[in-house]
Amino acid sequence: MKELNHVAKVEDFARRLTKDRFRFVVGIPGKYYSAVWFAHGKKNSYYVGARSIGGSLKISLHDDCNCRLAIPDEGVTAMKQQGLDAPDNRAFVEWYRKPAPEEGANHIVSLIFPTDYLRLPLPEASYKKPVLIIQAAPPGKAIEVGFFSSREADVTLELKFLQTGKPLCRTTLENGETLWLVIREREFDRAVIPSEERWAEGERFHDKQTFVDESVQLNGLMSMLWDSPKDEETLRVIEIGGVAASVQGGKTRVRIEPAA
Numbered sequence: 001m002k003e004l005n006h007v008a009k010v011e012d013f014a015r016r017l018t019k020d021r022f023r024f025v026v027g028i029p030g031k032y033y034s035a036v037w038f039a040h041g042k043k044n045s046y047y048v049g050a051r052s053i054g055g056s057l058k059i060s061l062h063d064d065c066n067c068r069l070a071i072p073d074e075g076v077t078a079m080k081q082q083g084l085d086a087p088d089n090r091a092f093v094e095w096y097r098k099p100a101p102e103e104g105a106n107h108i109v110s111l112i113f114p115t116d117y118l119r120l121p122l123p124e125a126s127y128k129k130p131v132l133i134i135q136a137a138p139p140g141k142a143i144e145v146g147f148f149s150s151r152e153a154d155v156t157l158e159l160k161f162l163q164t165g166k167p168l169c170r171t172t173l174e175n176g177e178t179l180w181l182v183i184r185e186r187e188f189d190r191a192v193i194p195s196e197e198r199w200a201e202g203e204r205f206h207d208k209q210t211f212v213d214e215s216v217q218l219n220g221l222m223s224m225l226w227d228s229p230k231d232e233e234t235l236r237v238i239e240i241g242g243v244a245a246s247v248q249g250g251k252t253r254v255r256i257e258p259a260a
Helices: 002-017 073-081 154-161 196-201
Strands: 022-027 037-042 045-050 058-061 066-070 091-096 106-114 132-135 141-150 166-172 178-187 217-226 235-248 251-256
Touching: 022 141, 022 166, 037 166, 037 178, 058 106, 066 235, 132 141, 154 166, 154 178, 196 251
Parallel strands: 022 132, 106 235
Antiparallel strands: 022 037, 037 045, 045 058, 058 066, 066 091, 106 141, 141 178, 166 178, 217 235, 235 251
């Protein structure tokens, strides 16, 4: 009876975990975690975002193969209400992916979580909105969460994914396309993080008054770094915690330090 009760609890958790949105974090139990990320399908489109910035930044994979990393409409509205500078073009990145294949899968997006830069506390969750905690990689490495599209049968494709990673969940859209979420451990090269000089060259703040007082330093900030894929390439987003920002000599300075 106890075993049956345990199985029922696991099945109930799995059902709640994927009922509307799949929510997950990468973390070191008892220490540091990533932001809470969500993924879900709607009709023939699929959406990915971090809960803390979901209203201001979202990855969208559409039925016509158009993909965007952009500020959603509600994010632009919120920015204007707060008196912030809203960009004319909501998309930071836009590209086209390959159609989902009948055999195999196309790698569309990867989220990368370097263990040395996890900084957030254990996230809050509820019975109706559970969060799956993914064990972080060893120090110096990262967990990669990949999103793949396919039309191959689940039973055969899952075996293929198991050769390189661990499938966590899948979502079948109305058009028959299935989006898979697969994780794996990988190496992480700190050289991909911009230097202070490179960061200052590409700084972009929507609130021009954020960094004007040289006596103020903001610590514990979280940053998202991403590349700009060409059509049919993979978007890669890196979550980096432990960012400190301040103004020195009238210029914004950004410093990123790995965990001790």
